[in-house]
Structure formats: structure tokens, C-alpha cells
Amino acid sequence: MKGIVNWAALQSLAMRGFNGGALHKQMQDNPGEFWGKTAVMYDKMAKLEEEYTRNQLETLILDPSDSVLDIGCGPGRLAVPIAQKTDRVTALDVAPQMLAVCEQNAREAGVNNLETRLLTWDDAIIGENIEKHDVIIASRSVAMADLIKLNSAAHKYVFVLSFAQSPSLKQACDSLFIGASDTVTPIPPQNRMLGYNVTFNLLYDMGIDPSLRVVKDGFTCNYSSPLEAYDDLRGLHEFPAENENIFRQNVDKYLKPNPEGTHTFRIETKTYIIWWQPQQLKL
Numbered sequence: 001m002k003g004i005v006n007w008a009a010l011q012s013l014a015m016r017g018f019n020g021g022a023l024h025k026q027m028q029d030n031p032g033e034f035w036g037k038t039a040v041m042y043d044k045m046a047k048l049e050e051e052y053t054r055n056q057l058e059t060l061i062l063d064p065s066d067s068v069l070d071i072g073c074g075p076g077r078l079a080v081p082i083a084q085k086t087d088r089v090t091a092l093d094v095a096p097q098m099l100a101v102c103e104q105n106a107r108e109a110g111v112n113n114l115e116t117r118l119l120t121w122d123d124a125i126i127g128e129n130i131e132k133h134d135v136i137i138a139s140r141s142v143a144m145a146d147l148i149k150l151n152s153a154a155h156k157y158v159f160v161l162s163f164a165q166s167p168s169l170k171q172a173c174d175s176l177f178i179g180a181s182d183t184v185t186p187i188p189p190q191n192r193m194l195g196y197n198v199t200f201n202l203l204y205d206m207g208i209d210p211s212l213r214v215v216k217d218g219f220t221c222n223y224s225s226p227l228e229a230y231d232d233l234r235g236l237h238e239f240p241a242e243n244e245n246i247f248r249q250n251v252d253k254y255l256k257p258n259p260e261g262t263h264t265f266r267i268e269t270k271t272y273i274i275w276w277q278p279q280q281l282k283l
């Protein structure tokens with residue numbers, strides 16, 4: 001079906017809109033290298049996100065007998081807990097470092113039904129080098145750029161997830177190092193005009209009736225003292241030691257003292273989840 005708005009053009013604008021397109025270009029030119037370098041930071045942030053990630057997991061429709069393909073799985077933020085609820089998970093990613101962290105997280109969680117797969121999604125051919133799975137997950141993933149391919153990869157459901165507003169994971173991490181590190185260039189806040197409405201409308205024009213849910217997301221941890229928080233968060237990004245006070249002031253913005261003397265670090269945001277049952281498309 002042809003819609004009255006060219007959502008595909010808006011989608012490509014949305015995908016290269018931030019950072020004047022420079023970050024997008026790095027990601028596209030060599031995604032394995034780009035994402036590999038972020039694996040440790042991403043894993044740390046994903047661990048701070050664990051409590052909020054449950055809101056996303058609760059929305060997924062999963063059966064214990066399901067096979068699940070997580071495209072661009074990263075450190076397994078979703079893939080590992082999904083493996084605990086389903087028959088088996090294929091965790092696909094282009095970055096070997098991300099897959100190594102994913103395997104480590106699976107081992108630590110006692111998960112043995114998760115198989116990692118080093119492959120760029122662009123080279124994945126459904127039914128040839130990657131089988132159809134019951135459920136497809138594309139979370140903060142380049143795979144969201146091709147909804148037709150996602151539709152063709154699932155027997156039962158496709159779920160796409162990403163940040164519904166700023167901050168994203170990277171923006172949340174960067175906010176702790178602005179002014180402390182000159183390699184942190186703040187990414188402008190997300191433009192609501194080019195948000196999940198674009199994905200929703202693309203699917204609508206494909207003849208799909210997608211479901212949509214927006215859930216609370218965020219990054220949190222309880223620390224015994226601000227010092228413990230600084231020590232834990234400092235490793236997320238390198239910066240010169242003389243800028244320690246700037247880093248601490250940034251962290252302090254997100255630390256709240258509790259009556260019993262501990263301190264809670266919290267940055268909140270929102271995530272959207274769009275899902276549908278795969279079908280014959282009316283294109």
C-alpha cells in the first residue's frame with residue numbers, strides 16, 4: 001500500500017540526523033570496529049539498566065518452546081534474560097567483542113541455550129545462512145532499517161525496540177563526562193518528529209497493524225557513598241585526572257541521598273516497543 005507521506009525518506013533522515021551524520025558514517029563504514037570499541041562501556045551501562053530492562057522483557061510475547069533471534073544483540077542485555085524464558089536464542093552481532101561479552105554474561109547467568117553468531121545483518125539471507133526463528137528481536141539495531149527483511153525472518157512475532165526519548169544509552173553515559181573529556185561531543189536531544197512514529201507508519205503502510213507500548217527506561221545503582229559512585233562510573237570513559245572535579249559534579253546531578261545514608265544514582269528515559277505478527281505484505 002502506498003501511503004500519503006514518504007515515511008521511508010523520513011526514516012533515512014532519522015537514522016543519520018544526529019551528530020551531523022558523522023557518528024552514523026563511522027557506524028556504517030566499519031560497524032564491527034566501531035561497536036567493538038564500545039563493548040565494555042555498553043555492557044556497564046546495560047548492567048545499570050537491568051532493573052528498567054525488565055519493563056521491556058515483560059512486554060515481549062514469548063513461549064518456552066520459542067526460538068529467538070536477537071539481531072545486534074550487543075552484550076546480551078535482552079538475549080540473556082530471553083534465553084532464560086525460551087527454548088533457544090541466536091545472538092547475532094557484527095562485533096566479536098560484543099559477542100565475547102554476551103557469552104560471558106550468558107555463562108554468569110547459567111544460560112546454556114544461547115548461541116552467538118558473528119555476522120553482519122546486511123549479509124544475512126533468511127533461509128540460507130540464517131534460519132527463520134519464531135521471534136525476532138531488533139533492539140536499538142540497524143536491522144530496524146529494513147522492516148520487510150525483519151517481517152520475513154519471523155514465524156510468530158517481530159519486536160523492534162529503541163529509545164522513545166532522550167537520553168539514549170550513549171547520551172546518558174556522555175552526560176557524565178561532558179567538560180571532563182574533550183572527546184565527548186554531546187549528541188543533540190532526539191527529535192520527536194522523527195521518532196517511533198516513523199517506524200509505526202512505515203509498518204502501517206505495509207498493511208501491518210502494529211502494537212506499540214512505551215515503557216520507563218533508565219540507569220540506576222545504589223552506592224554506599226558518592227565516592228563509591230565515582231569509582232564505579234569513572235571507567236565508562238577516559239578523561240584527564242585534572243578534570244576529576246568536573247566528572248564528579250556531573251555525577252552529583254544524578255545522585256540522591258537516601259535516609260539510611262546510601263546514595264542512589266538514577267538517569268531516567270523511555271523506550272518504545274513496536275511488535276507485529278509477520279504477514280504477507282501489501283506493498
Ligand SMILES: C[S@@+](CC[C@H](N)C(=O)[O-])C[C@H]1O[C@@H](n2cnc3c(N)ncnc32)[C@H](O)[C@@H]1O
Pocket residue numbers: 031032035036046071072073074075076077078092093094095098119120121122138139140141142
Ligand atoms: C546499540 S547496540 C544494541 C545492543 C542490544 N540490542 C540492546 O538493545 O542493548 C547495537 C548493536 O548492534 C550491533 N551491530 C551494528 N551493526 C550491525 C550489523 N550490520 N549487523 C549486526 N550487528 C550490528 C553492534 O555491534 C551493537 O552490538
